[in-house]
Amino acid sequence: MLNILYFGDNWNYSTAYHRASALERIGHQVTHYHAEEGLPKFFKSSLIKAINFRSGYRLVQPFIQRKLKEILQSGIKPDVIWVDNGEFFGKRCLQILKQFNCPVILYSIDDPTGKRDGRRFDSLLGAITLYDAIAVVRNKTADDFKAMGAKKLIRVMMSYDEIAHAPYLYEEEIPVEFKSEVTFIGTWMRNENRDEFLNVLIDAGISVSIWGDRWAKSQHFSKLEPYYRGTSIGGRDYVAAIQGAKICLGLLSKGNRDLHTTRSMEVPYAGGLLCAERTSEHMELYQEGTEAVFWEDAHECAALCKKLLAESKIETIKKAGMKKVRTLKLGNEDICKLILEKGLSTAT
Template structure:
């Protein structure tokens, strides 16, 4: 198929990885980068406009749609694939010449933060809505979506793979992800307990005052292969979920074991289905159980390494790459 892919194209973005997944699955892909609209540079005029108007800059949206329209008329795609394009002009997206129009959302579409009034008004016009949340399937159907497909998140073999450590330092516990109220207290508590044996990477952690005197290694966001390098330096890599998305799995569910890291994550039905607790991962239901896991990792590091190796094998041989997800999506269209 000829796929016109509309989504963010920065290195490490899930949209770029999925676009590459379509190409790896054997399809011709042209990407239209939406980053100028979704992530305008801080303090730029579009960024300032979005803060005051609470919507994306219309001049950037217009420029992007001109690019989409031009590409669609020239490329003549069989499929226009929109990756979380809720801030774009839905009528123009749906009117772009293409055999099929598909919208993909990596987040909970019942959370208003992940939609827009215009998107909701046109949701039923898409040929297919793809969601990574099981609970969204009946909700989307009830809202009038024509067809809904559930696919899990994935990993990108080009970015998430076993890599050499970039430091001689080895951390007992680590987490890569953004600051969120539902995870901050736990991670601050762990930092106070483990000090220099804990690594934290992600947007916002450097601004958390409670971490400043803990001795934990705190840094900014890491993407792509830098993520895999961070995982390589940690014995127990935490997989924490986003309660606002009502997550039962997340991208880290696949990215951590694909990078060779020991998966230490919240216990959910999906996690238990994907990886065997105690043999391919360690699952916990609360702070006490997590601390017991960390004590075991300290006492039995060889066993922790074997569990990490088994989890890696399970994920990379289990059809969980973005190319696999592209095939699932196109299978639903067929």
């Protein structure tokens, strides 16, 4: 059993919480801190959060450093420190963490060297060389970090959570408000053209249910609004929306250089039918047409959805996808085991 000092951040707090819980389930003792805990109220406003995001969290560095010093002075003796996503932790923060005299591992699910989020990761990028090991979910991120001098890189796939994303045992348990034909669960993002993609499906006569934040910002929202079911959902509602849909769309973030996403694992695990872009990584994960379905563009996606909805293969594909994702061992427990095994075998 390891004594793990675990730092989650605000952006991925729910997924960070799931990974911390997974570490506990596999037998480790986890002391968990939220990176924003203890920040002055000033930093909680939407405006200041936006400024922090766009400036690489420079303004919060003195406060985060002070908190880390308090933890250091508390006398806690971790065997390993796990930093999840790391956008709040700059170079000086890592220098403080190194004083615990144990390996420090970063798990980076985002794309810090990509272009989508501007300067959001400036603080993190200044600290890359101080981590003993870094786990990433993109080959391009791994290449960039290696060029920046990262000590040890571990390439993993994104993951589902064995507990949080477990399907309902019986279909009748799924609340009727979460049942749909085709669903997309995700945020509207500028320059990602997700709204235009969904418009193609709507024009093809497909009833699309949309869950997520910021969709009112879309210039096409007046057309999308009748299909909009509400803001972002989590917990059992998230599982219900996946399992209760006949088809679940998996849209990638081009700005994040995605070839797969967490949805690629969560949807089949939760009992949904994954309908996603045909990428090299999706093709490696699932057999097309039997374990998941793939498309090249919105028009092919629309035709594929209409064909599936008219046939009787949906339940067969759902069951095959659910079986396959479990054999791949891509749950949080397995991924966390892998990161610790590889990270601690070489971290100094």
